[in-house]
Amino acid sequence: MNKLLPALVSLGIVSLLGTFLLTGPARQQLFSGRSDLGEAFSRRDVNQNATGKLGPGSRNLENSAANTVTSIVLDYRGFDTLGEVTVLFAAVAGAGLILFARRRREGAAAATMPSSLILKAASPWIFLFLFVTGFVIILHGHLTPGGGFPGGAMVAAGLVLLMASAGHKPSGKRIHAVEALAGFAFVAIGVAGVVLRGSFLAHFADMGALGDFLSAPVTILLYLVIGLKVSAEVTNAVSTLEHVEEDGGKEAP
Amino acid sequence: MNVVTVVTLSALSLFAIGLYGIWSSRNVLRWILAVGLMETGVNVFLVLTGWRPGAAVPIITRAFDTAQPTPFVDPVPSALVLTSIVIGLGTTTLAAALAVRHALHHGTLECGAEPEETEVQE
Numbered sequence: 128m129n130k131l132l133p134a135l136v137s138l139g140i141v142s143l144l145g146t147f148l149l150t151g152p153a154r155q156q157l158f159s160g161r162s163d164l165g166e167a168f169s170r171r172d173v174n175q176n177a178t179g180k181l182g183p184g185s186r187n188l189e190n191s192a193a194n195t196v197t198s199i200v201l202d203y204r205g206f207d208t209l210g211e212v213t214v215l216f217a218a219v220a221g222a223g224l225i226l227f228a229r230r231r232r233e234g235a236a237a238a239t240m241p242s243s244l245i246l247k248a249a250s251p252w253i254f255l256f257l258f259v260t261g262f263v264i265i266l267h268g269h270l271t272p273g274g275g276f277p278g279g280a281m282v283a284a285g286l287v288l289l290m291a292s293a294g295h296k297p298s299g300k301r302i303h304a305v306e307a308l309a310g311f312a313f314v315a316i317g318v319a320g321v322v323l324r325g326s327f328l329a330h331f332a333d334m335g336a337l338g339d340f341l342s343a344p345v346t347i348l349l350y351l352v353i354g355l356k357v358s359a360e361v362t363n364a365v366s367t368l369e370h371v372e373e374d375g376g377k378e379a380p
Numbered sequence: 381m382n383v384v385t386v387v388t389l390s391a392l393s394l395f396a397i398g399l400y401g402i403w404s405s406r407n408v409l410r411w412i413l414a415v416g417l418m419e420t421g422v423n424v425f426l427v428l429t430g431w432r433p434g435a436a437v438p439i440i441t442r443a444f445d446t447a448q449p450t451p452f453v454d455p456v457p458s459a460l461v462l463t464s465i466v467i468g469l470g471t472t473t474l475a476a477a478l479a480v481r482h483a484l485h486h487g488t489l490e491c492g493a494e495p496e497e498t499e500v501q502e
Contacts, residue, residue, distance in 0.1 A: 130404045134404070170478050183441065193439055193440045193441070195452070200463075208463070211463050214470050226480060277471055368473075368476055
């Protein structure tokens, strides 16, 4: 196959984009060095604050998560995050649907490769480490970088490792239960906001002081729910993909 | 060269590598990897649009306790990229499932005219 043409065309497209972005008005607009939202955010919080300063220990803030990205993702744009989790669920469910007919035809008697001694001996310890670190990241999502998505991915990595070392399929029912309960809990927290504060996903509990571990409690709860959901989804996706691969790979005509 | 130029060029290079990968290969797995590279390029560029010179991470720490707090980068692009990464994981999962299906049906990950035509004629 001729590979010169694709190389030239992609180089051409990208250099056009580069000249557009790096010279002229686009650069002025995109990289003016202003952060309107960041300034508005801190100014409003500072004005509402009794001490007139924003920092660890500030109270009566609109959202007291020290990590501003978290307060955007789970408070100002919380409904969007619910949609995002739904898209993730739909993708994993779609993957299961595409591969489901195949799995049922082959039956559950697919031979599995025995795992090596090193994998068997090491994986419980690595799982323990990943599990604890993952939950620490999930529970500190409002204070430090991280949160439900990366922490959930870490927990899922531990579960996948355990799955690989045990050489059998994990309990699908338990994973589905965690998935469903976490999705339900997200909506339930949103409805609690409607009942107590009049709008969906409103922060209905006391905000606490910025920088404390228990500041912005609803945000912590939401990230815990997201972490559980993401870990269940990712484990489910990997087990769906893995257990189709194991059945030999040849289809009867 | 300043930060904006360097990071924009690396984001565009990632995008170009992905574009070339999709265009020059017929392997389904390589397509998925190439789309992932393009996504990474776009995400890097999006994060860059929130950057400002000398700004800190958008996490309120002790730096804000002083009389003149340090400015922080715009957190909105970072929040959008968080969403983008998760959606990217979802699309990759779906694409991988389709690739498995394709491999099981055709016995190969190559997606091209030559093997399929012979199969249809038989």
